[in-house]
Amino acid sequence: MSDAMQLTGLAPRAALAAVRQALEAAAVPDASFDARELYRLAVGRDPRLDDTPLTAEHAARLGKLTARRAGREPLQYIAGKWDFLDFTLDVGPGVLCPRADTEVVCEAAVDLLREMGKADPVVLDLCAGTGCLGLGVKRFVPGARVTCWEKSPEALPYLRRNAVNALKGAEVAVREGDVLTGWQDMEPGSVDLIVSNPPYLTGAEMQELMPETAREPAMALDGGADGLTFYRCLTGPWQKILRPGGWLVLEIGYEQRRAVLDLGEQNSWVNGTCRQDYGGNDRAILLQKPVDLG
Numbered sequence: 001m002s003d004a005m006q007l008t009g010l011a012p013r014a015a016l017a018a019v020r021q022a023l024e025a026a027a028v029p030d031a032s033f034d035a036r037e038l039y040r041l042a043v044g045r046d047p048r049l050d051d052t053p054l055t056a057e058h059a060a061r062l063g064k065l066t067a068r069r070a071g072r073e074p075l076q077y078i079a080g081k082w083d084f085l086d087f088t089l090d091v092g093p094g095v096l097c098p099r100a101d102t103e104v105v106c107e108a109a110v111d112l113l114r115e116m117g118k119a120d121p122v123v124l125d126l127c128a129g130t131g132c133l134g135l136g137v138k139r140f141v142p143g144a145r146v147t148c149w150e151k152s153p154e155a156l157p158y159l160r161r162n163a164v165n166a167l168k169g170a171e172v173a174v175r176e177g178d179v180l181t182g183w184q185d186m187e188p189g190s191v192d193l194i195v196s197n198p199p200y201l202t203g204a205e206m207q208e209l210m211p212e213t214a215r216e217p218a219m220a221l222d223g224g225a226d227g228l229t230f231y232r233c234l235t236g237p238w239q240k241i242l243r244p245g246g247w248l249v250l251e252i253g254y255e256q257r258r259a260v261l262d263l264g265e266q267n268s269w270v271n272g273t274c275r276q277d278y279g280g281n282d283r284a285i286l287l288q289k290p291v292d293l294g
């Protein structure tokens with residue numbers, strides 16, 4: 001596939017089929033979808049609506065992109081941009097690719113904020129990566145005062161760009177900081193809602209990553225031996241930072257529901273519930289700080 005001559009002059013459907021076959025041969029999941037996206041990136045047109053044979057230039061570009069994807073580079077990194085909810089984020093090596101499964105976590109946070117009914121709630125997105133969750137909250141609750149926390153020097157440049165550019169005319173604040181200790185610098189009772197998709201893979205899962213996931217930063221994935229390191233901190237000392245009655249909304253791995261709800265109970269949270277993502281997997285845990293807890 002690196003030989004562009006194989007694609008030059010091919011009709012779009014034939015080129016698409018050749019790309020799909022190359023991706024299938026490399027065991028790329030969703031090869032048809034990815035082939036179409038690579039065509040769009042290389043040619044700038046949707047192959048289903050295109051009837052122009054590939055020029056040598058387009059063929060060369062498509063060949064290079066196909067080779068990268070066949071090498072199991074994430075499609076999101078190749079594209080450099082990815083959609084989350086109804087906006088687009090800068091993405092690339094060094095930052096976790098935003099997942100569709102995470103959208104339900106944002107929806108849960110937005111629902112709680114709307115129920116709260118505050119015009120300008122204070123919201124933290126802890127372990128923000130691209131900023132998808134914090135930006136999603138800001139998108140649907142425009143009055144929210146959102147700060148996205150991130151520690152990784154590789155992820156922060158993406159976060160800073162997205163914080164300013166992803167939403168037209170609205171911005172979120174960015175704070176460089178370590179979530180495992182940063183609660184110490186925060187005013188107790190100062191926050192209405194914390195949303196977080198922390199690293200949550202177990203030590204065993206870190207040994208069995210899909211090739212694409214292995215290209216994403218280990219720091220974004222590694223939740224310690226049992227996967228719960230960040231949940232212990234978020235359900236523990238971060239509780240002080242929420243105001244009484246405030247909410248903690250956490251993304252979880254699909255097998256972590258019981259363990260995270262248990263952490264919630266052990267730390268006196270109330271009204272713990274779990275929401276599933278659109279694939280039917282447990283995905284978001286919602287915990288409320290008791291109204292009578294300082």
Ligand SMILES: C[S@@+](CC[C@H](N)C(=O)[O-])C[C@H]1O[C@@H](n2cnc3c(N)ncnc32)[C@H](O)[C@@H]1O
Nearest residue numbers: 098127128129150151152178179197198199220
């Ligand atoms: C699972 S990713 C989630 C990223 C983003 N929220 C999303 O949903 O796509 C976890 C993020 O936490 C960041 N992170 C890891 N350890 C951290 C720490 N101690 N303090 C702050 N951020 C941390 C990683 O760099 C990564 O961006």
